[in-house]
Amino acid sequence: xxxxxxDVIARWHRYMDGELPDGLDQLLADDVVFYSPVVYxxxxxxxVTTQYLRAAAGTLAGxxxxxxxxxxxxxxxxxxxxxxxxxxxxxxxxxxxxIRCDDAGRIVxxxxxxxPLQAINAVHEQMGRTLAAGG
Amino acid sequence: xxxxxxDVIARWHRYMDGELPDGLDQLLADDVVFYSPVVYxxxxxxxVTTQYLRAAAGTLAGxxxxxxxxxxxxxxxxxxxxxxxxxxxxxxxxxxxxIRCDDAGRIVxxxxxxxPLQAINAVHEQMGRTLAAGG
Numbered sequence: 001x002x003x004x005x006x007d008v009i010a011r012w013h014r015y016m017d018g019e020l021p022d023g024l025d026q027l028l029a030d031d032v033v034f035y036s037p038v039v040y041x042x043x044x045x046x047x048v049t050t051q052y053l054r055a056a057a058g059t060l061a062g063x064x065x066x067x068x069x070x071x072x073x074x075x076x077x078x079x080x081x082x083x084x085x086x087x088x089x090x091x092x093x094x095x096x097x098x099i100r101c102d103d104a105g106r107i108v109x110x111x112x113x114x115x116p117l118q119a120i121n122a123v124h125e126q127m128g129r130t131l132a133a134g135g
Numbered sequence: 136x137x138x139x140x141x142d143v144i145a146r147w148h149r150y151m152d153g154e155l156p157d158g159l160d161q162l163l164a165d166d167v168v169f170y171s172p173v174v175y176x177x178x179x180x181x182x183v184t185t186q187y188l189r190a191a192a193g194t195l196a197g198x199x200x201x202x203x204x205x206x207x208x209x210x211x212x213x214x215x216x217x218x219x220x221x222x223x224x225x226x227x228x229x230x231x232x233x234i235r236c237d238d239a240g241r242i243v244x245x246x247x248x249x250x251p252l253q254a255i256n257a258v259h260e261q262m263g264r265t266l267a268a269g270g
Contacts, residue, residue: 035229035250036250036251037250037251037252038250038251038252039251039252040227040251040253072214072233074209074210074211074212074214074215074216075209075211076209076210076211077209079207079209080209081209081216081231081233083233083246092175094170094246094248095248096216096231096233096248098207098216098218098231111218111229111250112250113229113230113231113248113249113250114248114250115170115171115172115173115246115247115248115249116171116172116173116174116175117172117173117174117255117259118175120252120255124252
């Protein structure tokens with residue numbers, strides 16, 4: 001199992017670096033569940049999870065000159081926790097991606113938490129605009 | 136190093152179960168830093184970290200009949216991530232404790248993140264009352 005999550009996270013980093021354009025389609029299980037840092041209701045399925053992860057990447061990575069970087073990586077069993085720092089609209093953002101995979105090396109759970117409070121509000125507003133624009 | 140964090144987390148669970156009344160004094164390094172889910176500014180030192188962790192335990196554990204439970208535990212190297220669920224004022228709370236220790240098995244970093252947004256607001260209000268009351 002530990003081998004599985006190592007491989008998933010290696011592919012996740014390649015996706016985040018722009019080296020796997022269809023990476024999410026390979027990485028996500030059909031029945032993956034996305035847990036938003038803002039909203040209580042779990043978002044179920046590959047389509048909606050892909051939409052959220054793309055919007056989150058756009059908001060958090062910040063494009064060229066973005067300050068997004070992973071600061072801790074803790075992998076064990078079927079689960080990885082990746083801690084990151086970035087800034088959104090000039091506000092410091094600290095967060096975690098909690099990623100769980102199945103035996104086939106597909107992501108079945110993707111959970112995001114953010115701190116501090118002003119970061120969550122900034123990300124919430126920016127992602128709302130991105131999702132409303134269909135991005 | 137992995138042995139170190141395993142032992143720290145075993146003692147942390149004993150402290151949370153009420154079996155180590157002076158557990159925080161043994162567990163925390165003098166220069167430990169606490170990162171709040173709400174506030175940006177790191178809280179430095181054993182005294183203020185103890186105050187925050189006691190207030191957090193009171194708010195999140197909820198006393199007798201409390202629903203607090205750890206749902207994931209990911210340990211690697213010098214770091215542990217413990218995911219939990221609980222409820223505060225009837226609101227569902229999902230969070231992580233990110234705990235890093237030194238070679239001597241003392242906690243040098245304690246970071247908390249919560250989701251969803253309404254949970255952070257509920258915890259923020261409740262902890263504000265607890266800290267203002269000196270607890």
